[in-house]
Amino acid sequence: MRAVLAVVCVAGIAYVLRRPLLMAAPQCLAGRWHGCYDTENGVLLMMLLGLPVAGLVVWALATARRRRAGGAGTAWRLSLAEVGMVYGTVPFVWITMMPGPGAGVVPGRVSLVPLRDLATMGPLGIAGNLLIFAALGFFAPMRFALVASVPRVLALGAGCSVLVEVAQYVLQLDRVSSVDDVLVNAAGAALAGLASRRWWRSGEGIEHRAEQVAG
Structure with a gap:
């Protein structure tokens, strides 16, 4: 279903x-x-x-894990989480890191006043920022028990967003490194984490089982 x-x-x-x-x-x-x-x-x-290819990778990983460990449910969960958080995050980060027309010429710009840039993003901009680390927030708690809490998912999203914003500034990509981007990115990760909570909330021990599978 x-x-x-x-x-x-x-x-x-x-x-x-x-x-x-x-x-x-x-x-x-x-x-x-x-x-x-x-x-x-x-x-x-x-x-x-590329979604069918991603699906094949999930199937291959789950099949390999199931043959070694015999746990079909855990194998599929781990495999889906691994592929999902990578496949659903990398393309959006790629888009975020695309250089503007003045890349390499225009100095890096920083906006550190919270909520000042939020009004200028528009609905599409806000939606895009919410999606950047949504897959990471959704799948990471399913894969790693260490981040299986809303505050930790929020911190993970914020940390990854800060890295992206710093990279934009250092590489002079003609983009504004804004604290509002970090706030919305982190919120998107946390909301996605809440959406998947039913699958990771009772998943304590996933990390231990993953180590057993890998061994």
């Missing part, structure tokens, strides 16, 4: 974004870097197209 719901959600997102995604389709399908991997539409399109 959960798999069907996930497929429906992905299909709904693809339908809503079909027009901008199709704009990058010719360049992506032709294997061109410019116009595909250096655009938000192209990265999202390739992310959607």
Whole structure:
């Protein structure tokens, strides 16, 4: 049932974004870097197209774990969490790290006043910032018992966001390193963690079982 719901959600997102995604389709399908991997539409399109491959990786990892340990439920949970938090995070971080037109020329800019930039983000900007570490917040507590609490998921999202903002500033990507980005990114991770709480709340000992599987 959960798999069907996930497929429906992905299909709904693809339908809503079909027009901008199709704009990058010719360049992506032709294997061109410019116009595909250096655009938000192209990265999202390739992310959607790569979902079957990600599913195969989950299946391969779960099958290998199940053969060694015999625990089908744990094997699938660990494998899905590992692939999900990487596959659902890297593309959004890639988009965030895309350089602006003045990259390398315009000095790094910092905004440290909380909530000042929030009003200028707009609904789409806020939604995008919520999604950047949502997969990490959703899946990390399912994989690592150490972060299986809302404050820790919040701290994880905030820490990763700070690293991204610092990188944007140091690399002079013509982006504003804003404290509001950190706040919204961390909130997105925490909200996603709450959404997956039913699967990690009673999952104490996952880390110990994972070590047994690896051994």
